[in-house]
Amino acid sequence: MSTGPLVRVRAWLRSLAGFDALVLVSLIWFLAKFLRYAFPPLFPTFQTEFAVSNGQLGAAFTAMMTVYAAMQFPSGALADRLGVVRVVVCGAGVAAVGALGVTL
Helix, strand or coil, rough: CCCCCCHHHHHHHHHHHHHHHHHHHHHHHHHHHHHHHHHHHHHHHHHHHHHCCHHHHHHHHHHHHHHHHCCCHHHHHHHHHHHHHHHHHHHHHHHHHHHHHHCC
C-alpha cells in the first residue's frame, strides 16, 4: 500500500470532515459575540445618524439583550429535545431572515 503525499493528504482531509459542523458553529458563535459587543462603541454614531437620545438607544440595546437572554432557556430545551444541529441550523436561518428583514 502506498503512503505517498496524496494518500496522506486525502487521509488528512477525511479526518477533518467531521469538523465542518464545529467550524460552522464556531463561526456563528463568533459572529454572535462580535455583534453583541460591536454596538456600544457605535452608540455616538447612532445617536447623531438617527437623532435618538442616549436613553432611547440604551432602551433599544437593553431590549435586544433581554430577548437574547430570554431565548437561552427555550433554545436549550429545544436542543435537548430536537437535537443540537437542528436547533443551530434553524436558529442561523431565523437570524439570516431577520438580518435580511432589517435591511429592507
